[in-house]
Amino acid sequence: MRIFKFGGASVKDAAGIRNVYEVLQIVGHEDVLLVVSAMGKTTNALEVVVKNYMDKSKELKESLQDVKKYHSEILLDLFEDDKHKVFSDVAAHFADMEYFLGHNKSPNYNFVYDQIVSYGELISTVILSHYMNYRSISTTWIDVRNFIKTDSTFRDANVDWEQTQKNISKNVKRKQLNITQGFLGSDENGFTTTLGREGSDYTAAIFAYCLNADSVTIWKDVPGVMNADPRYFENATLLNQISYREAIELAFYGATVIHPKTLQPLQGKEIPLYVKSFLNPKLPGTSVSKGADLDPQLSCFIVKKNQLLISLSSIDFSFIMEENISEIFALLHKYKMKVSLIQNSAISFSVCVDDKFGNFQELKATLSKKFKVSYNENVSLYTIRHFDDKASKMVEKDKKVLVKQISRETLQIVTLES
Numbered sequence: 395m396r397i398f399k400f401g402g403a404s405v406k407d408a409a410g411i412r413n414v415y416e417v418l419q420i421v422g423h424e425d426v427l428l429v430v431s432a433m434g435k436t437t438n439a440l441e442v443v444v445k446n447y448m449d450k451s452k453e454l455k456e457s458l459q460d461v462k463k464y465h466s467e468i469l470l471d472l473f474e475d476d477k478h479k480v481f482s483d484v485a486a487h488f489a490d491m492e493y494f495l496g497h498n499k500s501p502n503y504n505f506v507y508d509q510i511v512s513y514g515e516l517i518s519t520v521i522l523s524h525y526m527n528y529r530s531i532s533t534t535w536i537d538v539r540n541f542i543k544t545d546s547t548f549r550d551a552n553v554d555w556e557q558t559q560k561n562i563s564k565n566v567k568r569k570q571l572n573i574t575q576g577f578l579g580s581d582e583n584g585f586t587t588t589l590g591r592e593g594s595d596y597t598a599a600i601f602a603y604c605l606n607a608d609s610v611t612i613w614k615d616v617p618g619v620m621n622a623d624p625r626y627f628e629n630a631t632l633l634n635q636i637s638y639r640e641a642i643e644l645a646f647y648g649a650t651v652i653h654p655k656t657l658q659p660l661q662g663k664e665i666p667l668y669v670k671s672f673l674n675p676k677l678p679g680t681s682v683s684k685g686a687d688l689d690p691q692l693s694c695f696i697v698k699k700n701q702l703l704i705s706l707s708s709i710d711f712s713f714i715m716e717e718n719i720s721e722i723f724a725l726l727h728k729y730k731m732k733v734s735l736i737q738n739s740a741i742s743f744s745v746c747v748d749d750k751f752g753n754f755q756e757l758k759a760t761l762s763k764k765f766k767v768s769y770n771e772n773v774s775l776y777t778i779r780h781f782d783d784k785a786s787k788m789v790e791k792d793k794k795v796l797v798k799q800i801s802r803e804t805l806q807i808v809t810l811e812s
């Protein structure tokens with residue numbers, strides 16, 4: 395079985411959905427499972443709905459209306475007959491969402507978030523599934539929440555592999571086209587959970603692992619994995635082949651083309667991963683598989699914007715030692731900071747983090763009891779794998795460098811944006 399993942403950009407409008415059909419015509423759709431994200435920027439739009447709801451904002455209705463309108467325009471474009479069942483199926487999901495908004499009593503932001511934001515994927519897969527049937531490809535729509543079981547860490551749930559493995563091996567049918575939602579799961583009480591933003595790649599890897607799939611293909615709007623993000627660097631080059639290890643490194647440092655959690659399940663079973671263009675499905679794209687000899691010798695550039703550089707020093711000039719550092723890390727973990735660089739000296743300790751959940755103020759208050767805390771917001775972290783002089787000069791040019799760190803394969807630079 396092959397697993398295909400189609401992200402938000404590939405299904406952002408009616409033309410995108412039609413293109414998925416075209417891609418399937420070219421590459422085949424028997425014995426395939428499609429993992430699909432919410433359409434276009436729907437997840438962001440639903441985040442606005444959640445925020446308005448929690449803030450009891452007057453704009454709640456309008457923000458919800460925007461999401462409905464976006465989907466209904468796509469539907470009207472795809473299906474000639476507005477009596478088609480897809481219209482009532484999509485409307486039923488919106489009605490469920492509104493029912494939840496009307497009856498929910500939980501003040502837990504992350505819980506509410508998952509209950510609402512998940513409709514993006516539920517609706518996109520309903521539309522795609524109906525559209526395939528409409529074009530005479532029969533499909534089985536799967537509610538992923540009956541398959542991927544997680545703990546109750548809303549917005550960043552951890553997979554219960556044992557339960558998930560059981561559900562998937564028992565109930566996913568082969569030899570047909572299955573369509574399911576990326577990014578979602580459910581906890582033991584049956585509440586919807588999500589696996590972290592951009593988590594649909596990970597969903598594809600979970601299914602691949604549990605089904606011993608032949609391969610996973612992530613269909614993208616770029617030709618494959620590039621050595622640099624074309625939005626920030628000129629002359630970005632396609633990497634034809636890389637090892638799991640290199641892919642994990644690139645994803646870990648922030649290359650957004652593959653979600654970092656995706657590689658681990660695949661490499662354990664040596665399931666190949668392809669990253670290909672949904673605009674040119676016949677091109678080979680990038681293949682990720684075993685073997686360090688595949689790795690590119692050219693420099694790879696990764697940029698993470700909007701990072702936070704926190705520096706701690708001891709108030710009384712005492713050393714920052716193991717004990718302090720373990721305490722600092724416990725706090726970083728508690729406040730869900732994703733650490734991407736660490737540097738320390740005798741009396742100071744710096745970390746560059748991604749404050750994905752907006753917890754910095756709380757963290758700062760706690761840290762300030764013990765340390766002198768200084769910080770820079772909105773810094774950028776540049777990582778160069780397989781760096782050379784030319785590459786580092788290019789990145790440093792016209793920027794104020796706050797931290798620079800060199801290891802054998804990797805150069806990292808934290809800069810203030812000018």
Ligand code: ASP
Binds near residue numbers: 514576590594595
């Ligand atoms: N729709 C989710 C997001 O935008 C998951 C995904 O696209 O992978 O974060």
Ligand code: MG
Binds near residue numbers: 401402432437
């Ligand atoms: Mg998305």
